[in-house]
Amino acid sequence: MSVHKTPGGQMTRDRYAELKRILEERRREIVSEVHDKIRDVRTEGANSPTHGVLDAAETSEADIQDDIEFALIQMKAETLHKIDEALRRLDEGTFGYCFECGEEISERRLRALPFAVRCKDCEEAREVAELRERQTARRSGGFLLDMN
Numbered sequence: 482m483s484v485h486k487t488p489g490g491q492m493t494r495d496r497y498a499e500l501k502r503i504l505e506e507r508r509r510e511i512v513s514e515v516h517d518k519i520r521d522v523r524t525e526g527a528n529s530p531t532h533g534v535l536d537a538a539e540t541s542e543a544d545i546q547d548d549i550e551f552a553l554i555q556m557k558a559e560t561l562h563k564i565d566e567a568l569r570r571l572d573e574g575t576f577g578y579c580f581e582c583g584e585e586i587s588e589r590r591l592r593a594l595p596f597a598v599r600c601k602d603c604e605e606a607r608e609v610a611e612l613r614e615r616q617t618a619r620r621s622g623g624f625l626l627d628m629n
């Protein structure tokens with residue numbers, strides 16, 4: 482373990498351990514949420530006969546609720562997949578670096594947004610650029626209308 486090579490060649494072992502901890506913590510959270518949800522759905526299903534026969538409206542409401550639960554579980558499963566992907570990239574040494582400038586994304590930012598691909602500065606710069614682009618497009622659109 483102690484002679485394990487530093488992933489990516491430049492990431493410190495501390496940062497690697499911290500990022501791994503962040504991702505694995507998130508993973509555990511989601512796994513337990515999914516388990517709770519599945520248990521809830523089962524418990525509700527087991528209890529429903531004691532409430533008597535559901536009328537049609539109640540049944541469809543329960544169906545919708547089941548659909549929502551199912552969609553939530555599916556969403557969490559996708560997030561789990563993303564976390565696995567991130568863990569894989571972490572081992573390759575490509576996780577936690579800004580897509581734009583290649584700088585390390587702060588651990589604080591990754592804790593809040595584990596799938597962030599840009600550092601805070603680049604993300605803000607991008608948002609400003611997008612806003613400016615939209616404003617320019619609107620202005621030149623108005624200008625073209627004036628010309629007509």
Ligand SMILES: [Zn+2]
Pocket residue numbers: 579580581582583584599600601602603604
């Ligand atoms: Zn950046």
